[in-house]
Amino acid sequence: MDLFGSLSTGDTYGGDSETDEPQTASLQSLMSTSSSDLSTASTEGTNELIVLETPQRPISELSFYHGLGSRNALRARLIKAGDFLLFCDVEHDCKPSLLVLNYNCCFAGVFVFEQDEQGKFFIQQAKQPNASFPTIGEAVRNYKHSGTMLQVRTSGSFDLYILVREVDNPQYEQMHSYGAKGIHWTYLPFYHGHLPHDQLSSRLERNGDFLLLAANDQHLLRLCVRWNGTVKILKTKLQPNSGHYCLPRTNKLQPIEIVSSVEEYVKAVVAGRCVLDNCILKRPINCPVVPRWQYRCYECCIHATDCHQGVPKISLRPLCSLPYYLGEKWDPYELRDRFVSIGDYGVYFSTSTKRLILVVCHKFKAQRPTYMVFFNIAQTEDNMFHLERHSPTRSFNTVSELIDFYVDNRIKLVPRSLHASIRLLKPVENDDILRNERVVQSCHPEVLPYFFPLEQPGACKYMFEREGDFMLIQRTEDSGPSLCVLAKGQVKVVDLSSVERNGHYLLPRGHIAEPVEWVDSLDEFIKSSIVHGMPIFGLLPGRPVLRDSKLQRVRRSTFKTRN
Numbered sequence: 001m002d003l004f005g006s007l008s009t010g011d012t013y014g015g016d017s018e019t020d021e022p023q024t025a026s027l028q029s030l031m032s033t034s035s036s037d038l039s040t041a042s043t044e045g046t047n048e049l050i051v052l053e054t055p056q057r058p059i060s061e062l063s064f065y066h067g068l069g070s071r072n073a074l075r076a077r078l079i080k081a082g083d084f085l086l087f088c089d090v091e092h093d094c095k096p097s098l099l100v101l102n103y104n105c106c107f108a109g110v111f112v113f114e115q116d117e118q119g120k121f122f123i124q125q126a127k128q129p130n131a132s133f134p135t136i137g138e139a140v141r142n143y144k145h146s147g148t149m150l151q152v153r154t155s156g157s158f159d160l161y162i163l164v165r166e167v168d169n170p171q172y173e174q175m176h177s178y179g180a181k182g183i184h185w186t187y188l189p190f191y192h193g194h195l196p197h198d199q200l201s202s203r204l205e206r207n208g209d210f211l212l213l214a215a216n217d218q219h220l221l222r223l224c225v226r227w228n229g230t231v232k233i234l235k236t237k238l239q240p241n242s243g244h245y246c247l248p249r250t251n252k253l254q255p256i257e258i259v260s261s262v263e264e265y266v267k268a269v270v271a272g273r274c275v276l277d278n279c280i281l282k283r284p285i286n287c288p289v290v291p292r293w294q295y296r297c298y299e300c301c302i303h304a305t306d307c308h309q310g311v312p313k314i315s316l317r318p319l320c321s322l323p324y325y326l327g328e329k330w331d332p333y334e335l336r337d338r339f340v341s342i343g344d345y346g347v348y349f350s351t352s353t354k355r356l357i358l359v360v361c362h363k364f365k366a367q368r369p370t371y372m373v374f375f376n377i378a379q380t381e382d383n384m385f386h387l388e389r390h391s392p393t394r395s396f397n398t399v400s401e402l403i404d405f406y407v408d409n410r411i412k413l414v415p416r417s418l419h420a421s422i423r424l425l426k427p428v429e430n431d432d433i434l435r436n437e438r439v440v441q442s443c444h445p446e447v448l449p450y451f452f453p454l455e456q457p458g459a460c461k462y463m464f465e466r467e468g469d470f471m472l473i474q475r476t477e478d479s480g481p482s483l484c485v486l487a488k489g490q491v492k493v494v495d496l497s498s499v500e501r502n503g504h505y506l507l508p509r510g511h512i513a514e515p516v517e518w519v520d521s522l523d524e525f526i527k528s529s530i531v532h533g534m535p536i537f538g539l540l541p542g543r544p545v546l547r548d549s550k551l552q553r554v555r556r557s558t559f560k561t562r563n
Contacts, residue, residue, distance in 0.1 A: 064086055065086045068090055071089070080165065082165055083164065084164070092110075098123070102161055103160075109152045119518050121135070134520060175283075179267065210281045211284065212224075214297075245259050251349075254349060268316050274318060274320075319398070325348070332348065341425075344426050345428065357375070373417075385402045445472055453473070466543065470483060471484050472526075482494065485539040487539055503521075
C-alpha cells in the first residue's frame with residue numbers, strides 16, 4: 001500500500017478546538033512503562049537495542065535523484081570522470097538506475113537496480129556477489145564509500161566504472177546550495193505568470209513540486225504545490241513589490257524575521273522545510289522557455305531595475321529551523337551539559353527576560369561546571385538583528401545571517417564581565433528527537449520513549465499541546481502499533497499494520513512510479529517521515545510525546561477529574 005498522502009498537520013501555531021470528550025489515561029499503566037525503565041533493551045535475540053546514525057532517505061529525497069528520464073537526456077549533466085546521478089529510466093520500465101561517466105569521459109554507463117524477494121536493492125554484476133540493501137540511497141552510499149567497481153561488458157571486454165562524485169539535481173541545487181541572487185520576482189525561473197488553474201496539474205508531477213503564479217490583476221503572488229496527489233494553492237499571499245516578507249514561525253515567542261525579496265522568502269522556506277498551509281515545498285518547477293510569455297501581462301514583462309543585485313547571498317533559514325536553535329528556555333543552565341568545549345555556541349529564547357540569547361562556552365573542565373557567557377540579540381526599529389554592545393552596523397535581516405557573519409569571519413566577542421575574548425567555533429545542535437536523527441534499531445516498540453500502551457486513543461488528548469504532537473499506542477495486546485497525531489485540534493489515529501511486513505516498514509513515496517523501499521525498524525520509519533517531510537496516510541508527525549516528560553501532566557489531569 002502506498003503512503004502517498006496529504007500533510008494534515010503543521011499549522012503555524014495549531015488549534016485548540018475539541019470535538020470528543022477526553023478520557024483519563026491510566027496512571028498506573030504509564031508509570032509501569034516509564035522510558036527510564038526502558039532505556040536499554042534486552043540483549044536476547046532480536047530485542048537488542050542498536051542505535052544507528054541517521055534514518056534512511058527515500059529515493060525522492062536524495063539530492064542526486066533527477067526523477068524520470070533517459071540516459072540521452074541526462075548525459076550532459078555529467079562532466080568529470082566518476083560523476084554519477086540517480087534516475088528512473090523510462091527505457092527500462094522506470095526502474096531506478098545509476099548513470100556513471102567513465103574514466104575518459106566519453107561514455108556514460110547505465111546500471112539498473114534489481115530487487116530480491118525481500119524487497120532489497122542490488123546491481124547485478126557478473127562474477128561478483130550481489131550485496132543487497134534496504135534502500136537505494138544506502139546502496140549508492142555503500143558502492144561509493146567501498147570503491148566498488150561497476151562493470152559493463154562490451155565487445156568481449158569489461159568497461160569499469162567507479163562512483164566518485166554525485167551530481168545534484170539542478171532543482172535541489174537551486175534551492176539548497178545557493179542563496180538569493182537578487183532576482184526580481186518577474187525573472188524568477190519558477191514564476192509562471194497568470195497560468196490557468198487547469199494547467200497546473202500537468203506541470204506539477206511529484207509530491208512537493210511547486211511554482212509561483214499571479215493570483216489576479218493586482219499581482220498578488222501565490223504559491224502552488226502538489227500534495228497528496230492534488231494541486232493546492234496556498235493561502236499565503238505575497239505582495240510583489242512590498243520589500244518585506246515575514247519568514248514562518250512555529251511559536252509566537254520567536255522574533256519576526258523579515259527578508260526583502262520573494263526569492264529570499266521562497267528559498268528560506270524550502271531550505272528550512274517550513275510547513276505552509278499544511279504543505280512542504282520541496283522542488284521548484286521552472287517555467288518552459290517557449291510558452292513563457294504566453295501568460296504574462298505588461299507588469300509581468302516590465303523591465304525591473306533591481307533584477308540583479310550583485311553576488312549571491314548565503315543560504316539562509318528561519319530561526320525555527322536552525323539546528324543550533326535550542327528552543328524556549330526559562331533556566332539557561334539546564335543547557336550546560338551540552339557545551340563540552342570552548343567556542344561551542346547556541347541560540348535560545350529566554351522566557352524570563354523575553355529576549356533572544358546567544359550562549360557561548362568560555363571555559364570547560366570535566367570535573368567542574370561549564371562556564372557560559374551570554375550575549376543579547378537585539379532588534380532595531382527596522383527589525384534588523386545585532387549583538388548588544390557590539391557594532392550596531394553589523395545588523396542583519398535574520399538570525400542565521402548574524403551568526404554566520406561572526407562564525408565565517410572569526411570575529412572575537414568580548415563578554416561584559418570578562419576581559420578575554422571568545423570566538424564562535426562549533427554549534428551545539430538541539431537534542432530534540434526531531435533534530436537528533438539517530439535511530440533505534442529494534443523490532444519492539446516498547447523500547448521507544450514515545451510508545452504508550454493505551455487502549456483508548458481518546459486518552460491521548462490530555463497529553464498533546466500543539467499541532468503535530470504524536471505518540472505510538474497499542475490498543476490491545478494482540479494488535480500492532482498505531483500512530484496518534486494531533487491534527488487540527490483532533491487526535492487522529494492510523495493503524496500501521498498495513499505498511500508493516502515481517503518487522504519492516506514501507507517508506508512513503510513522492511511519485512507512484514518510484515520504487516518501493518523498506519526500513520528495518522518502526523523508529524526509523526517515523527523519523528524518516530519527520531526528517532524528510534513525508535506524510536503517513538495524510539498525517540505528518542511533528543513533536544513526540546515522551547512518557548517521562550508527560551507523566552506529571554497526566555497525574556495533574558487525573559486529580560482534576562476526580563475533584
